Each structure stands twice: as structure tokens, then as C-alpha cells.
Amino acid sequence: MAGTSGSKAEKQFLKRVKPYRDQLVKDHVDSPQEGFQYFESKEYQTDHRAGGSIMSQKIKAGGLKGILGLLKIFTKHMVKMRKGINVCFEDLEPYLVELENKGALINKSSPLLETYPNVELWETLQTYAYEHYGVRMGFTEVPEQLVFKDKTILFRYAIVCIQEMQKSEIDCAPKLKASAEVMRVYKELGIAVNEIAKWLRENYNIQCQSNHPLGGLVNTTPLAGKAGLGWQGSNGLLITPWYGQRQRIAPIFIENKIFSYTDNDDHRWIESFCSQCRRCERACPVGAIYHEKQVSASNISGIGETRTCIDRSKCFPQFNSTMGCGICMKVCPFSQGEGSYEKIKKAYDKKTAKTATHERLISKNGQLDNP
Ligand code: SF4
Ligand code: SF4
Numbered sequence: 001m002a003g004t005s006g007s008k009a010e011k012q013f014l015k016r017v018k019p020y021r022d023q024l025v026k027d028h029v030d031s032p033q034e035g036f037q038y039f040e041s042k043e044y045q046t047d048h049r050a051g052g053s054i055m056s057q058k059i060k061a062g063g064l065k066g067i068l069g070l071l072k073i074f075t076k077h078m079v080k081m082r083k084g085i086n087v088c089f090e091d092l093e094p095y096l097v098e099l100e101n102k103g104a105l106i107n108k109s110s111p112l113l114e115t116y117p118n119v120e121l122w123e124t125l126q127t128y129a130y131e132h133y134g135v136r137m138g139f140t141e142v143p144e145q146l147v148f149k150d151k152t153i154l155f156r157y158a159i160v161c162i163q164e165m166q167k168s169e170i171d172c173a174p175k176l177k178a179s180a181e182v183m184r185v186y187k188e189l190g191i192a193v194n195e196i197a198k199w200l201r202e203n204y205n206i207q208c209q210s211n212h213p214l215g216g217l218v219n220t221t222p223l224a225g226k227a228g229l230g231w232q233g234s235n236g237l238l239i240t241p242w243y244g245q246r247q248r249i250a251p252i253f254i255e256n257k258i259f260s261y262t263d264n265d266d267h268r269w270i271e272s273f274c275s276q277c278r279r280c281e282r283a284c285p286v287g288a289i290y291h292e293k294q295v296s297a298s299n300i301s302g303i304g305e306t307r308t309c310i311d312r313s314k315c316f317p318q319f320n321s322t323m324g325c326g327i328c329m330k331v332c333p334f335s336q337g338e339g340s341y342e343k344i345k346k347a348y349d350k351k352t353a354k355t356a357t358h359e360r361l362i363s364k365n366g367q368l369d370n371p
Contacts, residue, residue: 006034006215007082009089016096017152023104025253026152028144030297034151034215035312069176070323077183084190085212091197092209095154105154109206109256117260121204125159128199133192135161136242138227138262142253145300146219146226153217154209155253160220160227161196162240162247163189167337170246173326174318182324185248186214193250206254213250219306220249226302228264234274234281235289235328236309239267241341244334263302270334273348280328288315289328 017024098105112118122139129135138160147153169181190212197210211217221238225231230240237245281289293307300306319325334340 007085009086013089020099021152024152024154025156027147027149030145031147031149034148073180073183077187081187087194088210088212107255112258113256118258122259129196135163135192137161138229139259140227140261140263143300145297146223151217153253155255157254157257158251160224160251161193162249164243165246170330173330174322178326179323189213189248189250193252197252209253211251213248222303222306224249226263228262231267231270239270239334244340245329245332246335279331283327283331286314286318
């Protein structure tokens with residue numbers, strides 16, 4: 001996975017928008033570095049290259065069979081994945097030319113503001129995305145703290161898309177079969193967001209910027225949480241009612257608030273459930289999951305704070321050598337297929353109600369005993 005961040009196309013895009021950053025949506029002083037960039041950092045190179053190149057580490061870890069498996073994944077998914085990353089930026093050419101020629105982007109979908117919240121269009125969009133690409137979505141505003149360090153996006157509002165990774169494949173983690181599924185969905189979701197963005201431009205004159213699920217310009221897990229799609233689990237991954245942790249996330253940024261935000265707090269209870277569960281923490285082979293999440297940025301509109309859940313210096317070498325690891329995602333009780341979320345929620349509500357009744361009784365008796 002090393003070398004997947006900061007593609008040439010992304011670097012060129014960031015270079016071209018640099019003079020206009022103040023009128024676009026840029027990073028914040030508290031913004032984090034994009035995760036995959038850690039693979040290219042001096043820190044990672046010094047700590048983890050001692051055992052040889054990434055490829056030689058893979059040979060040591062998986063032997064010739066492992067390398068052949070990797071080659072198969074690369075041929076099947078990598079080429080289209082790279083193409084998808086490039087298309088995200090190639091499609092922005094008219095906007096970049098407009099920025100360079102006129103010094104600003106002309107708002108083109110402002111007529112849709114008159115028909116806000118455009119319920120019918122939101123429903124049509126959701127149906128189109130799900131029927132064509134198996135994509136579910138939410139809509140929210142992007143806080144600047146979620147734009148990665150030194151990065152910029154063109155538009156402030158985000159359609160946040162998720163796509164499922166199949167349980168039968170993820171259940172094989174950390175074997176290559178699971179990595180292949182991770183790569184497949186990176187590729188498919190990349191294609192999906194590019195196509196949905198194209199559909200919005202061509203049919204509704206909505207200016208938009210799709211962003212690939214691999215690497216990317218914004219921190220998509222808290223963004224999806226903000227959009228009400230789920231909640232961040234103890235291992236840092238998003239948990240949703242549909243797929244548990246088995247999904248990838250990618251946004252499409254649009255220029256206006258033309259839909260109602262889907263922001264909600266419905267999944268906040270997961271935080272308390274995770275503190276009792278800890279299954280991922282016990283299963284992680286390198287002890288990378290923190291017992292307590294660490295606050296990385298606060299005062300973020302809509303979500304309050306972002307939290308770091310894993311020690312990347314421990315996780316990333318394992319993630320890299322297995323091409324995706326995924327053990328923590330596999331063992332999460334929410335990832336166990338259809339109905340998991342509802343079952344867990346029902347049991348959690350029952351337990352919480354029982355505890356509340358018990359506490360009420362203690363307090364009542366306490367009052368009687370100590371008038
Ligand atoms: S991906 Fe693997 S190494 Fe990383 S936190 Fe999960 S189980 Fe641990
Ligand atoms: S395995 Fe348990 S603690 Fe970890 S994310 Fe899933 S529910 Fe939370």
C-alpha cells in the first residue's frame with residue numbers, strides 16, 4: 001500500500017489551486033496528516049525499512065505464493081484503481097481553468113437553492129447510487145479540521161458515500177482473499193463516485209468534485225459519522241447499521257447546500273458499547289489499538305472532536321505486510337452480517353434499561369433508608 005497516497009494527479013491539483021486556497025476549503029491548523037502519507041514519512045522509513053524493501057518484507061512474510069497472489073490483485077484491481085484516482089482530478093479541469101482565468105469559481109447550481117431541500121432529487125440520487133453502484137449516502141458540511149494537512153477541496157458540502165465489502169471475503173483476514181476484497185471495493189467505490197459526480201453534472205448542472213476512497217483529501221471516517229451514517233469504533237473504523245465495519249468511504253463535494261443535512265446522533269451509543277466490548281483490541285496481533293481513544297482535534301462543528309484510536313507505528317507495518325490486515329474489522333460484532341446492528345442495539349437497550357431500573361431502585365431505597 002505504500003506509495004498510494006498523494007498521487008501525481010493530486011499533487012498537480014493541489015499545486016494549481018494553491019493561489020486560490022483562501023476562497024476554497026482548505027486545511028485547518030488542527031488538521032491531521034493523511035494516513036497513507038505515513039508510509040512515505042522519514043519516521044516510517046527509519047523505523048520499518050530496516051528489514052528490507054516493502055517487496056522483500058512481503059516475500060519473507062508470504063513467500064512466492066504470497067507474491068503471486070499480490071501480483072494477481074495488482075493486475076485485477078490496481079490499474080483501474082489508479083485510473084479512478086486520476087479521473088477524480090481530470091474531471092476538475094473546467095473548474096481549474098475557470099479559477100485560473102477568472103480568479104474564482106462561478107456558482108452554477110444556485111437555482112437549486114430556491115427549491116431547497118430538493119427532497120425529490122435527494123431520493124432520486126439515492127436510488128440511482130444504490131441501484132447502479134450499491135452505494136448508500138449521507139449529506140453534510142465539511143468542517144475545515146477534516147481537510148487533511150496541506151490539502152484543499154473545491155466545495156464545502158459533501159455527499160458521503162459508502163460501499164460494502166463482502167463478509168465472506170473479509171472473514172479471511174488477514175489473508176490475501178480479504179486484501180483482494182479491500183482493493184476491489186477501493187476500485188469500485190472510486191469508479192462509483194466518479195460516475196455519480198458525472199451524473200450530477202450532466203443532469204442537474206451541479207458542480208462537484210469526487211474524491212477517491214484510497215488516500216484522499218479529507219478524513220472520511222469522522223465525516224461519515226457527522227453525516228449520521230454511523231459511529232467510529234474503538235479501532236477507528238466507521239460502524240454502520242448496514243455493514244458494521246465492512247465498508248469503504250468516499251465523498252463527492254458539491255457547491256451548495258441543496259439537500260437537508262443527514263447529521264444525527266443516533267449511533268452515539270456505540271461509544272459506550274465499545275468500551276465494554278474491546279474485542280478488536282484483544283484480537284489485534286500487534287497491540288496497536290489504544291485502550292482509550294486520544295483526542296486529536298476539538299471544537300469541530302457538528303462532531304465536537306476527532307479521536308485517534310490506533311498507534312500507527314504498530315498497525316501500519318502489519319497492515320502493509322498483509323496488504324490490508326483487517327483482523328479488527330473481521331472480529332467486530334457489528335460486521336457479522338445483516339441484522340447484527342439491530343440485535344446488538346436491542347440487547348444494549350435492554351441492558352441499559354435494566355441498569356437504569358436497578359439504579360432507580362437503589363436510589364429509592366437509599367432515600368427510604370436515609371431520610
Ligand atoms: S488493521 Fe490489524 S494491525 Fe491494524 S489495528 Fe486492526 S488488527 Fe491491528
Ligand atoms: S470490536 Fe467491539 S470494541 Fe472494537 S470496534 Fe467493534 S464493537 Fe467496538
